[in-house]
Amino acid sequence: MKNYGLILEPQKPEDYVFGDQKLGDAPINPSGDWTSYLPVQTETQDEGGFEPYCCVSEATTHAVETLLRQEYGATNDLSVRFLAKLSNTDVNHGASLQGVANNLKNSGDVDETDYPFKCSTFQEFYQALPTWLIVKAQEFCAQYSFGYSIVPSNADAIKLALTYSPLIFTVYAWMIDENGLYYRPSGEQDCHAVMCYGYEDGQYFKIYDSYSKDGSVIKKVRWDSIPQAALRITLHRQIPSDPTSQAWWVVFQSWLSNVYNKLRYGSFGGVARSPRWSEVRKQFLKDHPECAVCGKKGTLLKPNEVHHLQSFASMKDTHPELELSPDNLVTGCRNHHQWFYHLGSWESLNESAYEDAKVWGKKIARRPKWNGKEWVYPSLLETTANQD
Numbered sequence: 192m193k194n195y196g197l198i199l200e201p202q203k204p205e206d207y208v209f210g211d212q213k214l215g216d217a218p219i220n221p222s223g224d225w226t227s228y229l230p231v232q233t234e235t236q237d238e239g240g241f242e243p244y245c246c247v248s249e250a251t252t253h254a255v256e257t258l259l260r261q262e263y264g265a266t267n268d269l270s271v272r273f274l275a276k277l278s279n280t281d282v283n284h285g286a287s288l289q290g291v292a293n294n295l296k297n298s299g300d301v302d303e304t305d306y307p308f309k310c311s312t313f314q315e316f317y318q319a320l321p322t323w324l325i326v327k328a329q330e331f332c333a334q335y336s337f338g339y340s341i342v343p344s345n346a347d348a349i350k351l352a353l354t355y356s357p358l359i360f361t362v363y364a365w366m367i368d369e370n371g372l373y374y375r376p377s378g379e380q381d382c383h384a385v386m387c388y389g390y391e392d393g394q395y396f397k398i399y400d401s402y403s404k405d406g407s408v409i410k411k412v413r414w415d416s417i418p419q420a421a422l423r424i425t426l427h428r429q430i431p432s433d434p435t436s437q438a439w440w441v442v443f444q445s446w447l448s449n450v451y452n453k454l455r456y457g458s459f460g461g462v463a464r465s466p467r468w469s470e471v472r473k474q475f476l477k478d479h480p481e482c483a484v485c486g487k488k489g490t491l492l493k494p495n496e497v498h499h500l501q502s503f504a505s506m507k508d509t510h511p512e513l514e515l516s517p518d519n520l521v522t523g524c525r526n527h528h529q530w531f532y533h534l535g536s537w538e539s540l541n542e543s544a545y546e547d548a549k550v551w552g553k554k555i556a557r558r559p560k561w562n563g564k565e566w567v568y569p570s571l572l573e574t575t576a577n578q579d
Contacts, residue, residue: 195364195383195402196244196285199420206289207340209352214338214425216355220261223353224389229399230256230268232408241313245275247286247359249401250384251295254357255337257388257399258426270306271401273328276320288359288384288422292339299331335426342421346414350390352423359422360387362398362412373398374413381419385410471515472497475522482524483548484531489524498523498532500545521545 207213230253252269259265278294280286301324310316339359342352352358363375364383372395375381389397395411402408465471475497480488482495489495498521503514513519521544523532531551532544541547 194244194285195242195246196280197247197361197382197384198285198287198290199361199380200287200289202341203289207338209340209342209348209355209423211340214340216425218351218354219356221354222389223350224397225257225261225353225357226389226397228257228260228357229388230260232403240311241316243272243275243280243313243316244285245271245280246401247288247291247384248272248275248278248280250359250386251288251291252300253386253399253401254359254424255295255426257357257386258424262426263428268303269300269331270303270308272308272310272316273306273320273324274300276317277325277328281317288361288420289339289341292337292359292422292424296337296339297332298325299328301328301331334429336429338425338427339422342423344417344419344421346417349387349396349417349421350392352421353387353389356423356425357399358387358418359424360385360396360398361418361420363416364402365410368413372411372413373416375416387412387418387421390414465514467515471517475517475520478517479520479522481522482527483521483545484527484551485524487524493525495522495524496528497521498528498544502540521548523548 202208248271252271252274256267256269259267274291274295275286277298277300278286278291280291305327306320306324342348342358349358361381362373362383362385363379363381365373366376367373385401386399387396388399391397393414395413396416398410398412400408400410476489476495480495482488487495499513500519500521501510501513503511503519510519521532527548531548532541533539534541
């Protein structure tokens, strides 16, 4: 038997147990089938050429992403690697279902784009987490209250629990019978964690795995192979669907953004900022206050940022001599800084950012604007003059 990173942790007296009503919620999916809400598989544990032993974190993020889709229409892709490291997962002891769930509950998670799964070595996968990333993970805790309870190991409890959420679910990896169903051999114990998203009554449980077989992560576990441990989860949104309508959230998000930006960019890739950077940045924003893409000026709660067109450190091609050069800078709002100048990932760089910004700036300027009575369409001549 190979253990893929699962610790079977005994139940504690203080643990919530499914049916004790401590979470105080109600079934949200009477069918118990979550097929329509499955996340898009962006990584598998066996794709990097090494074993990361993070199956519990994979199963947990898959369950959370599925529930977010069903309850709120959210399409979050959470970082498995971040949660695994946060939970002290490693080759020697893996992680338990309760341990990973508690870390998510108390410390949150970040997006896959913030901390990608793909790495070339085990050591790189489990390197120390940057402080700015730990701070950013608190945004998830501010948005959602996460809870979990232990599901008793019997079929009736599992069927009922699936009407509340997809389940974090342990299995024996992997033995298959003549009918193509996976099962746990007699006398063995579960060694792997997956997400259970449904069942065929009396036949099998539907499994979403972190290992692919013939290109698929969908598997079936035989009905008599009841999991030795399972959790159901809850997620309650703590902010309205439009977060800008709640003042505390705007202030908190602004504070959090400032903290992790300072932590991250105070020293970039281990290369210290020039002591003149603050002065140069302030002057550049004074001279160029509008985002080059959308034309918006920064506010106290949502200040604009300054982007280096050619990176001065930690990118493939570095130009430290251009750190303070105004010709190497461009203004961007927070959204366009990440998604336009960095192509959605801070580790990427749009090499034609300035030229692209001019093109898109013209397109955005030509959009009609509502003046309170009617839509006003700027003329082509007017918008071209404004942008050029």
